[in-house]
Amino acid sequence: MTEPQGSLPPGQRAVVGFPRFGVDLRRPPPAVPDDPVLAVRGAVRLPVDLPLHKVMTDGRQDLEADLHCVAGWSATGMVWQGVPFATVYRTLLRPRLRPGSEVTHVLFRGLDGFCSVLLLEDALQPDVLLADRLDGRPLDGDHGAPLRLVSPHQYGYVSTKHVTRVELHTQEPVGLRTSRRARVRWWLLGLHPRARVQLEERHPQLPVRLVRPVFRLLAGRIRRDLWRS
Numbered sequence: 001m002t003e004p005q006g007s008l009p010p011g012q013r014a015v016v017g018f019p020r021f022g023v024d025l026r027r028p029p030p031a032v033p034d035d036p037v038l039a040v041r042g043a044v045r046l047p048v049d050l051p052l053h054k055v056m057t058d059g060r061q062d063l064e065a066d067l068h069c070v071a072g073w074s075a076t077g078m079v080w081q082g083v084p085f086a087t088v089y090r091t092l093l094r095p096r097l098r099p100g101s102e103v104t105h106v107l108f109r110g111l112d113g114f115c116s117v118l119l120l121e122d123a124l125q126p127d128v129l130l131a132d133r134l135d136g137r138p139l140d141g142d143h144g145a146p147l148r149l150v151s152p153h154q155y156g157y158v159s160t161k162h163v164t165r166v167e168l169h170t171q172e173p174v175g176l177r178t179s180r181r182a183r184v185r186w187w188l189l190g191l192h193p194r195a196r197v198q199l200e201e202r203h204p205q206l207p208v209r210l211v212r213p214v215f216r217l218l219a220g221r222i223r224r225d226l227w228r229s
């Protein structure tokens with residue numbers, strides 16, 4: 001049963017627990033490499049693969065947050081742990097930029113091919129975390145091992161799971177927002193480039209009254225237990 005919750009953002013319903021969700025749930029979560037890295041690409045002087053344990057050491061923080069899927073369900077009260085993206089950007093990424101590059105967009109890619117693109121200003125918000133722990137335990141495959149982005153002020157599709165690559169771009173990367181496979185399955189989903197939950201930025205063109213029921217239906221087909229949990 002889903003319960004209406006006054007504290008949720010507009011158009012969202014709380015679900016019980018924290019379901020695994022994604023564009024291709026028939027596939028199991030991707031296998032995690034023995035020594036996972038964060039590959040840094042794009043407008044950097046040299047491409048570099050940073051071992052995750054180095055990325056995830058300094059500046060660790062807890063973040064209590066809800067996750068709002070654009071399809072209309074919300075999971076509430078998760079406690080993530082990791083390093084704010086702004087810290088990683090300041091200490092490990094910005095110093096590696098090619099001189100004179102003005103980064104505008106950041107792309108995060110997961111091991112399953114999924115990716116999300118954020119405006120740099122959205123990625124640098126204080127609630128945006130690179131997380132490797134959830135509720136006191138290392139992230140499991142369902143929720144994004146070995147590393148995921150957590151951007152609670154944006155819809156869930158921005159929070160790429162299984163992140164092993166970050167690209168710094170000086171203009172919007174074209175046609176990269178999702179993998180080809182994902183685009184085919186989610187052809188209806190024009191993904192709003194900013195996806196801010198409070199502004200209900202669900203779709204770049206269509207009005208929310210139209211997209212809400214369609215997204216909700218899609219979500220129910222992807223996870224049949226969703227609206228009954």
Ligand SMILES: Nc1nc2c(c(=O)[nH]1)N[C@H]1C(S)=C(S)[C@@H](COP(=O)(O)O)O[C@H]1N2
Binds near residue numbers: 019022024070110157
């Ligand atoms: N790598 C990857 N990240 C992803 C997805 C995906 O399919 N693959 N789905 C996104 C969507 S649409 C949502 S709502 C959230 C769901 O996160 P959860 O599975 O931890 O609930 O992950 C996002 N990140």
Ligand SMILES: [Mo]
Binds near residue numbers: 021068070155
């Ligand atoms: Mo989602």
